[in-house]
Amino acid sequence: MNLKRFGVPAVVAVTAALALSSCASNEGGAAAPEESASTLSGNLVGAGASSQDTAQQSWIAGFQTANPDVTIDYDPSGSGAGRDTFLAGASDYAGSDRAFKDEEIAAGGFTACAPDTGIVELPVYISPIAVVFNLDGIDSLDLDAATIAGIFAGTITNWNDPAIVATNPDATLPDLAITAVHRSDKSGTTGNFTDYLAAAAPGVWTAGSVEEWPIEGGEAAQGTSGVVDAVTGGSGTIGYADASRAGDLGIVSVKVGDEFVPYSPEAASAVVDASPFAEGRTEGDLAIELDRNADDTGVYPIVLVSYLIACEEYADAANVELLKSYLAYTASEDGQATAATDAGSAPISDSLREKINAAIDSIK
Template structure:
């Protein structure tokens, strides 16, 4: 790996026999007690090199444990140094697979450069899905419902008070105070910001005009660093609202708003069931020609058609070669993904991500099985 990526933000996760011995009993119970090698075609190189997205680091920890159980002696070393770094290192042939919140970008010639590195087309396989929570602090308000257009207007400053008629209309019977809204946002680069802004752009019916990316563009509010920073800022100011990873919000016991999705008028809370419905209804750009490059049509996530589906969901891709120049690497990558999509999904919600529903996992598994 490039030495420049060894920063305090990068976490080296050595997943395998060493990690297995360090796992707690509770982590061990996350993997199915059934035959761990069932459905996993073990073999190939003993150690895979992987890296990229920090958002999926905990999920990869679970996947790596499932892989090492299924294929004793085979390990994955994952460096969580960000999606951009992972993609760059994959294209430079420094990684066997990479994790990224965004698919390979044609505008940056990434698919072409990845295909040159692979000697075959590179595929984007979405395996990790994590909900983004909208959290708030309003004394005496234990239930709050918001929708895409309203969230966009809150986070771009068009709505500035909690007793605004638009918010009151979504919260009949709730005593909302005449209190200024204090927006808190991630001031550092964050995948949660990128996902949240993509949702606002897609689900707000034009109310979000600030653009996207992993830096917040709303133009208002208080910046804070990391999930911990935004939580501290939220808790210190009455009337605050922010967004964060679901697992962090739950761990900090922050009030979480329910979100009204485009599919219906009822507000939806985050749960394995509600996010599972969103994943099950996801569409692929490749549905046009039914190939195995499973780039998501993100509109299908942010504007789900199923009632009871939670709409603010972040997806992370595993970027792989469809056919590796080294057959041993291809065999090991396939086995790792089989373990990730299979036993690695058990209890994944305890790590802040949502297990793949059967209808979705079967499509992704078919693509993984085609890797050589």
């Protein structure tokens, strides 16, 4: 890890704690030091994207272990609820599966932020969104964008529909109704999924890129875990969820160019690095405009980029250094490796990390 890049106490604290632990281990069971190397203390509150929950719990555990006088609480209430909580000043930071829109930022109202200052948005969690299904005897399917869109739009209603058969000639597809499961809550995962449908199959999916499910019918479920539970508990069900929660469900490989690509962290990361930042944002606002129609080999286009969102400048600076330390840990090589192991996310690239660290350093 290159400590000079971070410039905040968290990495020092984490590294020092690990070093002390290592020394104790190497000395054949010597007692741990009576005092922690960390000088950080206090409480942070975050709320938002349920897709981040596994990664957040891993980050929190690692950070609190190195900084025992720190407590961090994260409520996986969903992206929309998390943004609302942050706007109201009831949390130190938000987790969101989409960046704030230009018009939302222009409207202001960020209660915790100093007047006339903006926000920083840090893309620290990158993950494919898996299209998951439950069909007896079938573990994987190949589907193109138009077929996926037709299923969720309600125009393809049976598993032996010719469009599904055409790309899965070797599968024994049942004469069984499709139950498409979607999120009941306002969700960044829904926003990213419908953004893909609108970009890749606009002639079939005409409802646009939206965070609240716009189509009647199907089955609604609360949160990522609710969708996974509904698909798991049904027969002939299909849904979409952060890939870290796919478990043993059947998985769809998505047509990209002339091939069908299964999800993977590497394929998700490739799309992000190939996509530009949104124009007209401040230097610390690292919102990414994902290229949903990328057709490079090995690219998986149904990707979720989830952000940690904070103020450029806080009206009350009491928790600023602690917050900056925690944010730096989530973006660090160690933090990203922990999330990759526990949540199956794609570690951010070194070039993106440098931009994120610069944004964190600018927080006041």
